[in-house]
Amino acid sequence: MTTDTLQDFIAAIEAAGELVRVREPVRARLEIAEIADRCMKSPGGGPALLFEQVVLDDGRLSEFPVAINLFGSMRRMCLALGVQDLEEIGGRISELLNLKVPEGLLGKLAMLPKLAEVAKFPPRVRSGQPACQEIVLRGDEIDLNRIPFLATWPGDGGRYITLPMVITEDPRTGVRNVGMYRVQVLGRDTLAMHWQRHKVGAAHWRDMAARGQMMPVVIAIGADPASVYSASAPLPPTIDEFIFAGFLRKSPVELAHAVTCDLEVPAEAEFVIEGYVDPAEPLVLEGPFGDHTGFYSLADYYPKVHVTAVTMRKQPVYAATLVGRPPMEDYYLGHATERIFLPLLRLTLPEVVDYHMPACGIFHNLVFVAIDKQYPGQAYKVMNALWGQGLMSLAKVIVVVDREVNVRNPDEAWWVALNNIDPERDVRFTKGPVDVLDHASQHFSFGSKMGIDGTRKWKEEGFTREWPDLITMDQTTRARIDELWPRLGIRL
Numbered sequence: 001m002t003t004d005t006l007q008d009f010i011a012a013i014e015a016a017g018e019l020v021r022v023r024e025p026v027r028a029r030l031e032i033a034e035i036a037d038r039c040m041k042s043p044g045g046g047p048a049l050l051f052e053q054v055v056l057d058d059g060r061l062s063e064f065p066v067a068i069n070l071f072g073s074m075r076r077m078c079l080a081l082g083v084q085d086l087e088e089i090g091g092r093i094s095e096l097l098n099l100k101v102p103e104g105l106l107g108k109l110a111m112l113p114k115l116a117e118v119a120k121f122p123p124r125v126r127s128g129q130p131a132c133q134e135i136v137l138r139g140d141e142i143d144l145n146r147i148p149f150l151a152t153w154p155g156d157g158g159r160y161i162t163l164p165m166v167i168t169e170d171p172r173t174g175v176r177n178v179g180m181y182r183v184q185v186l187g188r189d190t191l192a193m194h195w196q197r198h199k200v201g202a203a204h205w206r207d208m209a210a211r212g213q214m215m216p217v218v219i220a221i222g223a224d225p226a227s228v229y230s231a232s233a234p235l236p237p238t239i240d241e242f243i244f245a246g247f248l249r250k251s252p253v254e255l256a257h258a259v260t261c262d263l264e265v266p267a268e269a270e271f272v273i274e275g276y277v278d279p280a281e282p283l284v285l286e287g288p289f290g291d292h293t294g295f296y297s298l299a300d301y302y303p304k305v306h307v308t309a310v311t312m313r314k315q316p317v318y319a320a321t322l323v324g325r326p327p328m329e330d331y332y333l334g335h336a337t338e339r340i341f342l343p344l345l346r347l348t349l350p351e352v353v354d355y356h357m358p359a360c361g362i363f364h365n366l367v368f369v370a371i372d373k374q375y376p377g378q379a380y381k382v383m384n385a386l387w388g389q390g391l392m393s394l395a396k397v398i399v400v401v402d403r404e405v406n407v408r409n410p411d412e413a414w415w416v417a418l419n420n421i422d423p424e425r426d427v428r429f430t431k432g433p434v435d436v437l438d439h440a441s442q443h444f445s446f447g448s449k450m451g452i453d454g455t456r457k458w459k460e461e462g463f464t465r466e467w468p469d470l471i472t473m474d475q476t477t478r479a480r481i482d483e484l485w486p487r488l489g490i491r492l
């Protein structure tokens with residue numbers, strides 16, 4: 001079971017023994033980040049933290065506690081999505097995708113619970129006052145400085161909302177998008193929205209600008225954990241993240257109408273910031289920001305958000321994350337995506353046995369893929385297909401190996417791939433869009449990519465020498481030593 005609210009999620013984390021309440025006063029500027037960084041760098045991701053006494057820039061104590069690193073361990077990521085193992089979700093997706101109609105009446109009847117489950121996915125709009133609107137601030141009452149948004153690194157351009165759900169709507173189709181894009185606080189009621197050009201929120205904004213229309217935007221902070229995670233998931237633009245969150249939760253996400261714009265907001269959110277972007281208005285300087293690459297991303301121009309209302313629960317908790325040199329909390333959010341999306345990847349690439357994006361590769365820099373190679377050149381087919389899919393198109397380096405390689409162990413994947421390549425023959429460069437955060441690409445957001453074919457080479461691929469076998473011990477010797485081991489007195 002997943003939880004319905006952020007505060008229930010925090011309680012579940014505490015019950016699991018993974019929460020530390022910090023009662024010592026600490027500053028929202030840099031100090032929370034330094035404490036969180038030490039935790040996130042510790043083995044397994046460290047504890048989740050709830051700071052109960054947060055000092056604001058003007059020296060006052062914040063009215064609101066700050067939670068951080070809530071998703072930052074395998075166990076908490078599973079707790080967020082209500083599973084024991086993230087693979088369970090991939091299993092549910094595979095079952096749904098298995099569209100073969102079963103034979104016989106009993107087989108068809110057995111499908112009914114699955115169909116009933118599907119009916120639970122779409123969000124429900126609740127009537128009456130939702131929890132997220134227990135307090136509603138408008139006009140002069142709005143002061144974003146009251147909320148303990150963090151300044152995370154010394155060179156940052158300001159304070160940022162780091163774990164938001166940014167809600168927008170496609171003006172052409174009406175399909176909603178929920179994206180996790182950091183937001184910089186510019187003043188009491190203005191923000192800068194960092195949706196990068198490849199992201200769905202940015203596409204909505206371009207469409208609204210082309211129509212010359214004001215664009216409503218909502219930034220929700222802290223809701224049920226499946227919704228928070230879904231904002232970070234690279235779903236196709238045609239899929240509403242709240243439907244996906246409903247699938248993950250096995251129960252619908254509850255929504256409510258925003259008070260000052262025509263969008264819906266998660267009814268259980270801790271804070272909701274409502275506003276609009278005026279496409280006719282000049283862009284504003286956003287950043288610099290200590291980013292998840294481990295480097296500062298440079299300041300650049302992004303749309304300004306004018307805040308029309310801030311709504312909240314009576315006693316909200318402000319939820320944040322910290323990004324920076326990996327590993328950080330976002331590794332676990334990304335890892336959930338990696339596991340959940342494997343069956344979807346296999347729909348178009350059935351030869352993919354597994355894939356992995358290690359923490360040091362910050363998702364878009366390095367992707368290992370293991371394939372069941374059945375014909376010459378298949379490694380190239382797979383890398384080209386990946387470069388043609390959604391945000392995978394931004395992958396800088398793709399390394400393809402054979403099926404038996406455990407790609408979730410980067411040392412093993414590199415060891416095999418580096419043994420198997422002749423660099424001139426097996427490394428290919430291509431061009432395409434690259435991540436906006438890539439500071440080394442030849443041009444901003446456009447550059448080269450490298451594909452490495454680390455599979456065993458076939459005769460048809462021009463390899464005429466004999467290919468050696470991997471070294472493994474024979475079964476008989478292994479079994480004999482297994483039996484002897486307890487008597488050898490060796491402790492490893």
Ligand SMILES: Cc1cc2nc3c(=O)[nH]c(=O)nc-3n(C[C@H](O)[C@H](O)[C@H](O)COP(=O)(O)O)c2cc1C
Binds near residue numbers: 163182199233333
């Ligand atoms: C903690 C965190 C912060 C992120 N910050 C940004 C950001 O500032 N801008 C951005 O475009 N993507 C950011 N992302 C990545 C997007 O959330 C991710 O690409 C997501 O799939 C975008 O949703 P969309 O496909 O609906 O646009 C961030 C992800 C995480 C986990």
